[in-house]
Amino acid sequence: MKILVCISQAPDTTSRIAFTEGDKAFDSSGVQYIVNPYDEWYALVRAIELKEQQGGTVTTITIGEAACDPIIRKALAIGADDAIRVNAAPEDSMQVAQLIAEQAQAGAFDAILCGKETIDHNGSVVPAMVAELLDLPFVALATSLEVENGIAKMTREVGGGEESVEVALPFVASASKGMAEQRIPNMRGIMSARSKPLNVVEASADAPTSVSKFTLPPEKGACKMIDADRPEELIRLLREEAKAI
Amino acid sequence: MSVLAIVSIKNGAPTKSGLEAASYAANYAASQGMTASALVAGEISGDGGLGATGIAKVLHCTEPVTDSGQWAKLTEAAAVQLNASAIVASHDHFGRAVAPRVAVRLKAGLVAGVTELPSNDLVRKNVFSGKAVADVAVSTAIAVYTVTPNAFGVKDAPGQATVEPFSADLGIAREKVTGFDSASADGQVPLPEAELVVSAGRGLKGPENWGIVEDLASALGATTACSRPVSDIGWRPHHEHVGQTGITIRPNLYIAAGISGAIQHLAGVNQSKTIVVINTDPEAPFFKAADYGIVGDAFEILPKLTAAAKELKA
Numbered sequence: 001m002k003i004l005v006c007i008s009q010a011p012d013t014t015s016r017i018a019f020t021e022g023d024k025a026f027d028s029s030g031v032q033y034i035v036n037p038y039d040e041w042y043a044l045v046r047a048i049e050l051k052e053q054q055g056g057t058v059t060t061i062t063i064g065e066a067a068c069d070p071i072i073r074k075a076l077a078i079g080a081d082d083a084i085r086v087n088a089a090p091e092d093s094m095q096v097a098q099l100i101a102e103q104a105q106a107g108a109f110d111a112i113l114c115g116k117e118t119i120d121h122n123g124s125v126v127p128a129m130v131a132e133l134l135d136l137p138f139v140a141l142a143t144s145l146e147v148e149n150g151i152a153k154m155t156r157e158v159g160g161g162e163e164s165v166e167v168a169l170p171f172v173a174s175a176s177k178g179m180a181e182q183r184i185p186n187m188r189g190i191m192s193a194r195s196k197p198l199n200v201v202e203a204s205a206d207a208p209t210s211v212s213k214f215t216l217p218p219e220k221g222a223c224k225m226i227d228a229d230r231p232e233e234l235i236r237l238l239r240e241e242a243k244a245i
Numbered sequence: 246m247s248v249l250a251i252v253s254i255k256n257g258a259p260t261k262s263g264l265e266a267a268s269y270a271a272n273y274a275a276s277q278g279m280t281a282s283a284l285v286a287g288e289i290s291g292d293g294g295l296g297a298t299g300i301a302k303v304l305h306c307t308e309p310v311t312d313s314g315q316w317a318k319l320t321e322a323a324a325v326q327l328n329a330s331a332i333v334a335s336h337d338h339f340g341r342a343v344a345p346r347v348a349v350r351l352k353a354g355l356v357a358g359v360t361e362l363p364s365n366d367l368v369r370k371n372v373f374s375g376k377a378v379a380d381v382a383v384s385t386a387i388a389v390y391t392v393t394p395n396a397f398g399v400k401d402a403p404g405q406a407t408v409e410p411f412s413a414d415l416g417i418a419r420e421k422v423t424g425f426d427s428a429s430a431d432g433q434v435p436l437p438e439a440e441l442v443v444s445a446g447r448g449l450k451g452p453e454n455w456g457i458v459e460d461l462a463s464a465l466g467a468t469t470a471c472s473r474p475v476s477d478i479g480w481r482p483h484h485e486h487v488g489q490t491g492i493t494i495r496p497n498l499y500i501a502a503g504i505s506g507a508i509q510h511l512a513g514v515n516q517s518k519t520i521v522v523i524n525t526d527p528e529a530p531f532f533k534a535a536d537y538g539i540v541g542d543a544f545e546i547l548p549k550l551t552a553a554a555k556e557l558k559a
């Protein structure tokens with residue numbers, strides 16, 4: 001199987017969130033970037049497992065500028081064979097999806113795996129856009145993936161449970177928790193990642209949406225403390241003050 | 246011009262988040278002097294309650310559609326017929342699979358996870374896992390929005406919608422659904438839709454102690470959730486894990502017992518309207534994000550809360 005895994009960078013989950021350029025851009029100063037957890041822990045690791053079982057290759061693709069190279073090298077260290085980076089600043093999900101779809105078409109992949117969502121934009125839209133651009137079946141929020149005789153069998157999160165779905169190859173899926181377990185790259189992986197191909201491609205696409213302003217949410221008011229000996233007071237406040245129950 | 250909501254059906258009725266998308270569409274249409282329609286596929290009775298969200302017309306495709314590609318084709322045909330300038334879907338498993346496809350077909354900009362109606366050509370959504378909000382501009386003639394569940398709610402609008410049969414050439418279904426495994430305990434609202442959630446973490450010490458969590462949840466009519474380590478060690482099922490790498494929820498009430506409040510946990514729950522924290526450690530970071538707090542032992546507090554909740558309901 002030839003698998004393409006879409007990898008995006010994301011600010012480390014403990015990063016301080018702040019903005020610059022008149023609150024139009026994320027302030028990345030001092031921010032440590034990681035591979036978007038859904039892409040790394042679930043999509044990439046499952047792709048590598050399938051390759052280990054059945055042979056084939058795992059290619060990663062990232063839409064982003066050179067600052068993304070460290071997270072791409074990490075994906076190679078975990079076990080991807082090669083990487084594509086489209087040298088463009090991601091501005092909008094349609095733009096990103098178009099750039100991914102162009103490369104995916106050229107590479108004739110059997111499966112395109114994405115994460116469920118990026119933890120910065122929280123869009124959860126790029127994968128289905130890629131599927132539509134390539135006219136492929138799509139499974140969102142997949143929690144397991146097996147491939148047998150040209151058929152991909154998946155389970156996916158739906159309200160109140162999990163559905164089993166089957167699609168023929170090629171297909172696109174977005175990976176959610178459960179699909180695989182996080183892998184820590186070993187020394188050999190880290191060494192070999194340095195010499196694996198990272199192909200940089202120049203391309204651009206239009207962005208139909210743009211952020212006009214970022215705002216931090218209002219600070220929470222002080223927490224009202226309730227005496228441990230009178231928990232029933234909490235129930236009363238929840239009903240009368242918060243009107244939550 | 247008009248606004249079109251696409252609404253998924255479960256057990257013969259629109260889903261809760263589908264009704265929220267319909268209500269959002271109706272309110273947005275009203276603010277623009279337009280009317281709103283809803284597109285549904287599958288069996289519903291009457292207008293499925295969509296008229297009561299302010300929808301004027303329901304386009305009803307009687308065949309159930311489960312394939313996201315087919316849903317996008319159906320939506321495109323309806324959008325063309327209605328000359329729709331905005332398409333609204335729920336930001337759940339349905340909207341995440343279908344809305345982006347619709348955006349591609351209609352060459353429309355998409356804003357995912359909106360929380361408020363557009364105003365002055367900008368629409369607000371949460372970003373950075375709820376740690377910031379963004380106001381987003383769409384430059385295309387048609388816009389697609391997916392609405393965060395439990396954010397906008399359903400605004401009642403007295404009325405009945407007209408129902409018209411609708412169909413389009415959908416091609417073949419390529420995504421074959423072969424089974425369903427119910428995750429929620431009997432009678433529990435699924436976590437992403439739940440308005441009341443009782444959650445517990447490593448402070449509960451072991452899976453055998455979850456009875457006191459479940460008791461409080463059932464006394465309140467709430468759904469249970471947990472922190473990541475708890476689901477990782479197998480104390481609780483995976484689908485209960487909330488946070489950065491699990492499910493993001495936005496209930497009216499989130500009660501957290503024995504959870505420290507790590508930033509990755511908060512990312513999944515910080516948009517809850519009211520947060521209650523119960524923790525033995527007064528320094529636990531979760532108190533900073535809470536509305537109400539009790540410094541105390543969950544093993545003592547939870548049963549007392551259950552008793553008080555039962556008394557209130559009685």
Ligand SMILES: Cc1cc2nc3c(=O)[nH]c(=O)nc-3n(C[C@H](O)[C@H](O)[C@H](O)COP(=O)(O)OP(=O)(O)OC[C@H]3O[C@@H](n4cnc5c(N)ncnc54)[C@H](O)[C@@H]3O)c2cc1C
Nearest residue numbers: 446447448472473488489490503504505507509510525543
């Ligand atoms: C990239 C990344 C992603 C992550 N994603 C998630 C995620 O999605 N969701 C998530 O939850 N975590 C996530 N984590 C893990 C997170 O950082 C924390 O480790 C985790 O949330 C801690 O779980 P906890 O609060 O249950 O346990 P602990 O941190 O061990 O806290 C237990 C708490 O219980 C209290 N306690 C002990 N006994 C009692 C008692 N008898 N009564 C009341 N209180 C008691 C203690 O004071 C303590 O505050 C992620 C981590 C990383 C690095």
Ligand SMILES: Nc1ncnc2c1ncn2[C@@H]1O[C@H](COP(=O)(O)O)[C@@H](O)[C@H]1O
Nearest residue numbers: 006008063114115117118123124125126
């Ligand atoms: N800039 C990017 N480069 C490569 N893949 C991306 C990029 N942005 C998003 N993706 C993929 O699409 C998924 C969903 O992203 P989003 O729609 O932005 O939430 C991510 O988990 C990635 O797999």
